[in-house]
Amino acid sequence: MTKPIDHEDLGAAGRYPEGGLAFPHRHLTGIAHLARHEILYLLDEAEQWLALNRQRHKRAEVLSGLTIINAFFENSTRTLLSFEIAGKRLGADVVNMHAATSSVKKGETLIDTAMTLNAMRADAIVIRHASSGAVQLIADKVDCPVLNAGDGSHEHPTQALLDALTIRHALGLAPGSDLNGLRVTICGDILHSRVARSNILSLTALGAVVTVCAPPALMPAEIAAMGVTPSHDFDAALQGADVVMMLRLQQERMSGQFIPSPREYRHLYGLTLDRFGKLAPHVLVMHPGPMNRGIEIDSQVADHPARSLVTRQVESGVAIRMACLDVLTRRARGVPGWTGSEGAAA
Template sequence: MTSAEPTLSGRYPAGSAAFPHRDLIGLAGLAPWEILFLLDEAEQWVDLNRQPQKRVDRLAGLTIINAFFENSTRTLLSFEIAGKRLGADVINMAVAQSSVKKGETLIDTAMTLNAMHADAMVIRHQSSGAVRLIAEKVDCPVLNAGDGQHEHPTQGLLDALTIRKYMQGKGAQGDFGGLTVTICGDILHSRVARSNIHCLTTLGADVRVCAPPALMPAQIEAMKVTPFHNFDAALKGADVVMMLRLQQERMSGQFIPSPREYRHLYGLTMERLALADVDALVMHPGPMNRGIEIDSNVADLAGRSAITTQVEMGVAIRMACLDVLTRKSRGVEGWA
């Protein structure tokens, strides 16, 4: 550990050393204090978003482009609200009507966006690595809103903030050390799972992953998680149960025999939830397949389900990320 690396008790260094990155492409490789810094920065926006007056002028005069090459109403809306509540001008790029559909290359699109002198870009793309490619071609900060099977960093951050808020509500300090988190579903294709694994293991949580054999990545143990194929075993003593969406297009052929069989083996029911800790938190990034990976009475379980809280924390996390990534361009003291 060098002098620039604080212990967790010291939280993080001052100024830009707390988060020295221009972009947020993924959570892999981030230091614990860098993640904690973003979580702490989001707290002020959680409070603001619960007030009648939700708008500030922190990013007044800045232009943010949300370029979503892959559809996601929930994530796009969350980023749009985040930017507007910070006072920025937010432009949503309609990719379906763009030159990309006419054969323009991704690099050409990046060059075009760069010529518009945006102050930050939020990119979502169906191909892993596409967001990093764009980030290398533009002059402003780039925030990854999901790229292929790679990462979805703000989802990992908002889930961590949701967990911390829940633990604090129980009277705990909100530390992640000693927490057992079970993530169940399509681990193989899930960028949400990947970002959560990077985030939670970095913060010290014990992460279990559970999936049918065909949906479990090879050598997943290298990500410092414990793999399970038996959901009941993976649930025993878990403090947090995070279910992943099983995509309809993957419900036949080599992955699973049928939705009915999947629910029988991997669906979160009230009976299964009883195997976890007595007040285990239930999470799902949405949209949900009710009655397949999660039953409605579990998804709507008062005091235990944090699914709507995840949506709320998402706006706050995205506000924090947009604020932090634009501090250098705004000349914020300590961020030059």
């Protein structure tokens, strides 16, 4: 376990420890094990890449000569594309592995696959898998950094990081700023959502006040223990919110009937144009995608030019993933200050 670092020991600008102590983890498998200053460090590291991505020439060579494998055992469009663009803009060779065409379909075990990927001497592996805990299983078997691109209903850490970065920019907050006092309402399929779990961990660590709203069948029993306020009344949960984050129904992870009908769900828990019109004019709207338009969110709300952050979330995603790939490979690249034993934490 990493030794807690006192604020007096923080390095540059009084915010972070020096060198590799700023982020002493070998992998990024979740938000749960990250300290507040480690989350902020990744957000601040993403700032330079957000700026680069807005330029005409969007390429750096910090990962030149390195190989990144995106091993996606679960279907994805935006996350896979985002990681691929991130790796290539940093100068790495990027290889995408799709489970549908891999030996997993022939009966190969996950550990066998992990050992195969490790033997190929990848410099970082990005994993997406339908089973909770699968990413950690692979991380325990390989020699290079592993990034979790979503595992079952467990975590999706880079999504939470990009959401925090998006909020910070939308509010005009400076690097190093947390979200202290911000009121965020997360509504949707909380029970099955790895995005909800990672966002709860990240937002509360940064000081936000979080309310989660869902039908009783889609609300985890012990959710209040995560430091949030649970609600089954969406209209009540919207009162006082500064940011509303909508989640889709995770139909692929459900077995049985969790909602009466899509129409009833929209009536009770959808961010309709009517509900949106009753919100304070400063309230911002988010959705990690993909969206079920007309169910959890109306198109006029999702596409609102001033208050919807949906496309800005996508933009932030590339920058955050560039930052994570950069930071996690610094020890192997011999970056000054990152080559000592301080990088042993998992």
